[in-house]
Amino acid sequence: MPASPIPLHTPHCIVGVIGGGQLGRMIALAARRMGIRTVIWTGGLEAPAVEVADEVIDLPFDDTVALKDFCNRITVATVEFENIPRATLEAVAASAPLHPSPRAITISQNREREKNFLRENKIPHTWFAVISSSADLAAAMKELNGPGVLKTADFGYDGKGQIKLEGTEDPEKIWAVFDAPRGVLEAWVPFEKELSVMVARGADGEMVTYDASENRHRHHILDVSIVPARISPAVALEAAAIARRVAEALGYRGILGVEFFLKSDGTLLVNETAPRPHNSGHHTLDACATSQFEQQLRAVIGLPLGSTRLLSPVVMLNLLGDFWQNETTPPNWVPLFEDGEAYLHLYGKRRAIGRRKMGHANFLAATPEAALSRAEAMKEMWLD
Numbered sequence: 001m002p003a004s005p006i007p008l009h010t011p012h013c014i015v016g017v018i019g020g021g022q023l024g025r026m027i028a029l030a031a032r033r034m035g036i037r038t039v040i041w042t043g044g045l046e047a048p049a050v051e052v053a054d055e056v057i058d059l060p061f062d063d064t065v066a067l068k069d070f071c072n073r074i075t076v077a078t079v080e081f082e083n084i085p086r087a088t089l090e091a092v093a094a095s096a097p098l099h100p101s102p103r104a105i106t107i108s109q110n111r112e113r114e115k116n117f118l119r120e121n122k123i124p125h126t127w128f129a130v131i132s133s134s135a136d137l138a139a140a141m142k143e144l145n146g147p148g149v150l151k152t153a154d155f156g157y158d159g160k161g162q163i164k165l166e167g168t169e170d171p172e173k174i175w176a177v178f179d180a181p182r183g184v185l186e187a188w189v190p191f192e193k194e195l196s197v198m199v200a201r202g203a204d205g206e207m208v209t210y211d212a213s214e215n216r217h218r219h220h221i222l223d224v225s226i227v228p229a230r231i232s233p234a235v236a237l238e239a240a241a242i243a244r245r246v247a248e249a250l251g252y253r254g255i256l257g258v259e260f261f262l263k264s265d266g267t268l269l270v271n272e273t274a275p276r277p278h279n280s281g282h283h284t285l286d287a288c289a290t291s292q293f294e295q296q297l298r299a300v301i302g303l304p305l306g307s308t309r310l311l312s313p314v315v316m317l318n319l320l321g322d323f324w325q326n327e328t329t330p331p332n333w334v335p336l337f338e339d340g341e342a343y344l345h346l347y348g349k350r351r352a353i354g355r356r357k358m359g360h361a362n363f364l365a366a367t368p369e370a371a372l373s374r375a376e377a378m379k380e381m382w383l384d
């Protein structure tokens with residue numbers, strides 16, 4: 001048992017969540033079930049979490065009144081997305097316990113810091129160079145001498161702010177269209193699969209990992225996660241060991257997503273980390289003994305961690321806005337309910353625009369392949 005867990009009895013334990021997106025919503029739902037109160041600080045952004053939170057602070061992250069109010073109302077704080085101003089994180093941490101720490105969050109929110117962290121801690125990653133001018137880019141492209149991808153250092157996710165390079169382009173022209181002051185050039189990885197591992201680290205340094213997810217993307221956005229990933233036991237063990245090393249090196253507390261490229265020779269390279277619940281961990285809601293959201297609450301409050309046991313093979317299908325018949329009309333859910341072992345999770349977003357994440361569905365089956373074929377059939381029907 002941790003030395004001094006925060007009292008769990010309502011209303012003593014109030015978890016403050018910085019950010020009000022779908023991850024915050026699912027944290028708040030888990031909290032409701034456990035009798036834990038939540039205060040959601042939305043940052044003034046659209047916030048699916050507000051419908052299920054106990055209390056809401058609907059003001060920007062740089063609002064000093066909101067900061068004081070948030071810290072006064074909570075026992076412990078956490079985040080549901082990483083792109084929160086560093087000053088806000090540090091100010092919260094100065095008045096309330098914040099898990100994960102501002103250091104861990106700020107490393108993940110910036111690719112330059114994240115890559116340097118991986119390098120310093122000898123965690124396997126792809127070759128990279130930091131770029132802040134066309135001269136830097138020219139030198140790095142020369143050194144790389146092959147295909148790569150130029151990514152913005154700040155605020156990049158789901159393939160945003162990335163330019164794929166063959167290696168023969170004119171660096172001046174690329175830099176002129178690259179819309180950011182700093183970036184990272186990475187070597188292109190000819191991967192066989194993309195994987196992720198969710199790892200949770202508790203108050204006393206205890207760690208648990210979930211089975212690896214095998215992730216497939218559509219238009220740079222996660223499409224399906226297949227669990228367990230179809231990989232060898234040795235690769236599964238190695239991915240879990242690397243995820244633990246990342247959490248340990250960050251001095252992490254909470255749930256952390258570690259994304260990997262798996263090459264055909266079995267080599268694993270860390271692509272990026274997410275200091276929060278992760279889209280590729282949504283299957284845990286229906287297919288694991290403890291969901292990633294409950295695990296996050298356990299870790300940040302200081303309770304013992306729960307079992308990560310996979311109860312059934314599962315495929316998580318992201319439900320993006322382009323599945324909707326129009327902005328306000330969802331797809332026909334009847335076939336999903338008829339499936340009997342498919343579970344719908346909607347985030348309560350009012351308008352379905354383009355590739356917005358509107359929800360997800362978890363398909364359980366005796367094998368990952370059987371779950372995948374049902375998920376794919378459903379997707380094709382909706383996209384038709």
Ligand code: AMP
Pocket residue numbers: 126149156157158159160186187188189190191194217220271272
């Ligand atoms: P990211 O935003 O870094 O997660 O990148 C989005 C997606 O682009 C990844 O999930 C990969 O499919 C692809 N990608 C990113 N970096 C690389 C790389 N260095 N080599 C190959 N594919 C990449």
